[in-house]
Amino acid sequence: MQSTQSAMGSGRQARVTIADVARHLGVTKSTVSRALNGYPDIAEGTRLRISRAAEALGYRPLSHAQAIRTGRTRSIGLVLQIDSEDSARPFLADFIAGVTQAASDATWTVTIAAEPTEEKVRSTVGRLIEERKADGFILPRTLCSDPRVELLRDQDVPFIMFGRTEDSRGCAWFDIQGEDAMSGAVARLAALGHTRIAHIPGGPQYFYSQLRIDGFQKGLSDAGLPFSPDLIGAPAMTRNSGARVAHDLLTQATPPTAIVCAVDRAALGVYEAASELGLTVGQDVSLMAYDGLPEGAYATPGLTTYAVDSFAAGSRLAEMLIQLIRGADPEELRELAPPTLVERGSDRPPSLTPAELAQRVIDHHSKQPVQWEDNQ
Amino acid sequence: MQSTQSAMGSGRQARVTIADVARHLGVTKSTVSRALNGYPDIAEGTRLRISRAAEALGYRPLSHAQAIRTGRTRSIGLVLQIDSEDSARPFLADFIAGVTQAASDATWTVTIAAEPTEEKVRSTVGRLIEERKADGFILPRTLCSDPRVELLRDQDVPFIMFGRTEDSRGCAWFDIQGEDAMSGAVARLAALGHTRIAHIPGGPQYFYSQLRIDGFQKGLSDAGLPFSPDLIGAPAMTRNSGARVAHDLLTQATPPTAIVCAVDRAALGVYEAASELGLTVGQDVSLMAYDGLPEGAYATPGLTTYAVDSFAAGSRLAEMLIQLIRGADPEELRELAPPTLVERGSDRPPSLTPAELAQRVIDHHSKQPVQWEDNQ
DNA sequence: GAAAGCTTCGAAACCGGTTTCGGCAAGAAA
C-alpha cells in the first residue's frame, strides 16, 4: 500500500513519515499535521482517527524536520564550564541525570557541551545559538555578573539560571536556599552552646557567597551573638585553601570553637588544619558546611552538612526551562528549594572555651611549626 | 541588497542562509552548497570565492536543515546509565568534557541522556534513533553481553564502545589496557619482595573484570610466583564490599602481604579492613589498584594506582565515532591506551612474612572482634 | 430563496538546505 516512497537506504528501517499516515487515511499531510498539533480547525472525530492511526503506525515526527519551519528543536542546551580543578564535579552526574530525565519525560533532548574557560563557554553558547541546536539554555554556576546572561539576553534566547544573580530582571531562575542553611547552621551551633562561631565563605565571584555570608550574619544576630569582622575568614573553595583559612582562624587570639563553611570542600581542609594544630574536629572545634559531598561521610568524624539534591535541581530546571520556551513569563519562573540537613558527627557541644582553645593551640604550636604546601 | 527575505521574527537576529550567500555572489544555492561540501564539479576559483564570501557573511549551515535531506545531524549520542550508587560517577565529568570537546572541535554536538535502569537506557536509545537525534552512539561501561549493542546493530546505527566485549565482531571500540596494568602491578610488587599477592576483582558482569583477572594471573606467572584460587577474592566494586573481601583475604591461614584491586573504590575499603585488623596499609600490607580516583590521594598512605585519563578517552572515542559515521571500517577503529601509574605510598617492600602477618591478625583479633555494617 | 457565516479540509507554498539532471561552452578528436 505505501510501497516505494520511503524505502530509505542501507538496511536502516524505513521510517513512517507524515505522508505515510496521510495516505493511509486518505487525507492530506496538512490535515495530519494540524490534527496532531492541536489546531482548532480539525473536527474532533478526524483528530481522533488521525492520532490513533499515527500511534498505530508508529509515526514520530522528526524534530529537525519540524525545526526547519518552526525554528524549534525541542532540545535544551547545557554548557558546562569544566576547568582542571572543578569544584562542581561531584554534583555533575546527578545534575545531568536530573536534567536529561525531565527532558526525556517531555520527549525533549539535551545538547551538552563542556569547555574549560569562560571565553570558550561563551563562544560555544554562541555557536549553539547560531546553529539553533538548542531552544533554550540552562546556566549552571552563575556568576555575579555573568557574560552568558548578556549574550543570551541580547540574542533573545530563553534561558534559566541555576542560582540567582545581582541583576535578574527578566530572568528565570532556580536556586537552593543557602542563606537559610547558613543561619540554620549558626542557630544549631549556638543551641549546642557555641558562642564564637566563624565563617569561611566561598569565592566572591559567586553570588551565593554573599547570600551565605548574609545568612551567617543573620544567624548570629538571631542567636544574640556578637558579630565581628574577624569571624569571617578569607574565601576558600578548595581543600587546601580551606585548610589555610581555618589555620588562620584557629590561630587568632580568640579562636572560634565552631566553623561554618560555605562549601564542603573547604570544610574538608578544616579537618587537616585542625589536625595539624593538634585539635580534633567535633571535639575541640565543631564544623558545619554546605553541599553534601559524599566525601564528607568518609571524614572522621563525618561532616555535618546541608545537602543539595542535584538531581531534583536539574530536573526542575529542565521543566521550568521548557515552560519558559513555551512562552511562560520568566518573572513567574523562580523557585527556591531548601537543602536538607545531613547530621553526622562534626558538630557537638564545645568542650573548651575560646581562651582554652587558644592555649591548646599555643602549646601545640610551640612543639611543631606548620608548613603548608601549595599544590593540590 | 538582501533586504526582505530573511527578516525572521521577534528580535532574534536574522540568520544568513545559503540563499543569502548565493544572491550575494550571483550564483545559485546549489552551487554554493556543492562548493562548500567539496563536490568535484565546482571550479577551484569559484569554490574559493564562495567559501570566502560564506566566511565573510558569517554563514553557518543549519545542521537540522541539512539533516532533513542527508539524514545526518552531526551529533553524537551519549546515553549514560546512572543508578543511585554509580561507580562511574567520578570519571563522568572528565569523560563528558572529553567527548564534547572533540565533538566541538569538529563542529559536532553531543546529545546526552541519562537513565537509571538498563531497560530505560534501551528505550531512550531507541527513541533517539527513531527521532534521528544522533548519528551514532558512544556506549560507556559495556557489559559482557550488552543489549544496547544488539539494538544498535539491528538498526544499523554506528556506535563505538568504551571497553571491549566478548563478541565484538563488526564493532569499533576504545579501551584502556587494564590487563597490562594488573600484571604490571604484580610485577612491581614482586620486585619489592612480595611473594603472596592477592587480587580483588570487579563485577563479573563487566568484561574488563575477566581481563584484569587474566592480567593478574599473567603477572604471577611472569614473576614465577605460584597461583592458587584462594588468591582471588570475591568481586567488589564498592568501598564496603572491598572492605569485606579484604577482611576475608587477610584472615586466611596464609594471608597475602599485598593486594591488587581491580578498582580503586574497593581498594579504599581495604584501608578500612586493614585498620580494623590492626594492620597498616603500606607497612603490613601493600596495596595497588586501578582507576585513579582523586579520593585515593587522600587516603593515608596515598593509594598507588593506575590512572585512566577519562578526558582523553572521551575525546578519542568521539573522534573515532565521527570517523566511523563518515564511513570508516569499524574493524579498523580499535584502540588500546595504557593507563599511567600514579605512585603514592601504599606499595612498599613487605615487612612481614605471610606467617607473621597471620599471627599479627590472630593476636589482634583475640582482642576485638569485628562487625561490618551493611550500609554505605 | 439568497446571502452570510462557520466548520472543515485540500492545495500549495514554504522552511533551508542537498542532490539529480541537463545544458552550455570550451577544448579535443576526427
Add this chain to the structure above:
DNA sequence: TTTCTTGCCGAAACCGGTTTCGAAGCTTTC
C-alpha cells in the same frame, strides 16, 4: 568543420514537516 568529451554551473526536485489561503458544504439569518 563537425562531433564528442569534459568541466562547470543553473534549474528544479526533493527531504519531512508546518502554515497560509481558499474553497467546498452546511447552517443560520433575513
